[in-house]
Amino acid sequence: MSKVSSSREFDPQRGLTDATAGLVLAVLFVVFAGLAASKFWVTDPNVSVLLSYLAVWIPLLGAVGVAWYWHGHNLRLRFRPLDLLWGLSVGLLARSVASALEMLGYGRLGTGPVTLGETVYDGWWMFGALAAPVLIAPIVEELFFRGLLLRSVLGSTRRAGGGAVSSVVIAVLVSGLVFALVHTLTAGTPTAVVVGGVSTFVFGTSAAVLAALTGRLGGAVVAHVTFNALIVVPALLPS
Numbered sequence: 001m002s003k004v005s006s007s008r009e010f011d012p013q014r015g016l017t018d019a020t021a022g023l024v025l026a027v028l029f030v031v032f033a034g035l036a037a038s039k040f041w042v043t044d045p046n047v048s049v050l051l052s053y054l055a056v057w058i059p060l061l062g063a064v065g066v067a068w069y070w071h072g073h074n075l076r077l078r079f080r081p082l083d084l085l086w087g088l089s090v091g092l093l094a095r096s097v098a099s100a101l102e103m104l105g106y107g108r109l110g111t112g113p114v115t116l117g118e119t120v121y122d123g124w125w126m127f128g129a130l131a132a133p134v135l136i137a138p139i140v141e142e143l144f145f146r147g148l149l150l151r152s153v154l155g156s157t158r159r160a161g162g163g164a165v166s167s168v169v170i171a172v173l174v175s176g177l178v179f180a181l182v183h184t185l186t187a188g189t190p191t192a193v194v195v196g197g198v199s200t201f202v203f204g205t206s207a208a209v210l211a212a213l214t215g216r217l218g219g220a221v222v223a224h225v226t227f228n229a230l231i232v233v234p235a236l237l238p239s
Contacts, residue, residue: 010073012155018071019149022063023178029055030185046124053132056182060144067148075147076211079218086214087222090206094223095230098199105195133232138224141179145204146211146220150175154212172208179204203227 033055036042042051067073102109154171162170180201187193207220 010067010071010151010155012152012159014071015067015073015148015152016156018063018067018073019144019152022059022144022148023182025059025062026056026182027185029059034186046128049124049128049132052186053137057136057140060140064143064148067152073148073151075143076151076216077143077147077218077221078216079221080216083214083216083218084222086210086219087224088226090210090219090223091203091226091230094199094203094206095227097202098227101195101199105191129232134225134229138221138228142207142211142217142221142224145175145179146208147217149178150208150211168212172205172212175208176201176203176205 030052033048033051036051037048042048064075068075099109150171153174154167157167157170158164180197183200184193184197187196203223207223210223211217211220
């Protein structure tokens with residue numbers, strides 16, 4: 001008999017527990033992946049890139065899977081045509097803000113020249129340059145941060161007696177803040193922490209607002225794809 005309980009009401013407290021476990025494991029895995037690279041346990045750069053992504057994806061997807069399969073959480077991964085418009089708009093606006101912050105912090109766009117390796121169009125390059133940052137990461141991260149964490153915080157806040165608006169505000173801010181903190185784990189300098197943290201917080205809260213207003217993840221996923229693609233795609237163009 002299936003363990004999925006679609007008829008059981010989702011318990012947001014369990015959702016918070018699942019999300020917390022996923023975050024703790026993600027931090028530990030990222031630290032281990034960084035240690036493996038610094039100690040030269042992993043010398044192949046392609047494998048290092050793969051491990052850096054899996055260190056985050058595996059625990060986050062694990063938490064999402066537990067919440068969905070065992071705890072009956074509806075992730076609301078749905079898409080409607082209007083989500084394309086909303087997602088593109090939010091992604092473009094958030095990337096514009098991030099670019100302005102980069103100019104203020106670094107005096108140029110980005111932390112330096114974007115290096116995607118030699119363009120050889122093999123499987124490793126396609127994964128590291130395109131599939132991982134532009135396609136896979138947006139889906140994985142939106143499932144966790146907006147599908148699981150946002151709704152769990154929202155439900156827990158409402159259950160604790162919070163108002164409709166205040167609960168949404170708290171959930172949006174928590175989702176955006178945690179999203180930003182995770183993305184600063186590997187920042188190399190204080191400036192990178194500030195610029196990257198604020199940029200990802202702006203995007204994270206924007207995507208959370210979009211998910212909260214629409215009640216689904218389609219727009220947030222499109223926004224995330226747009227936000228990341230506007231970093232990667234220009235780097236692929238001939239200089």
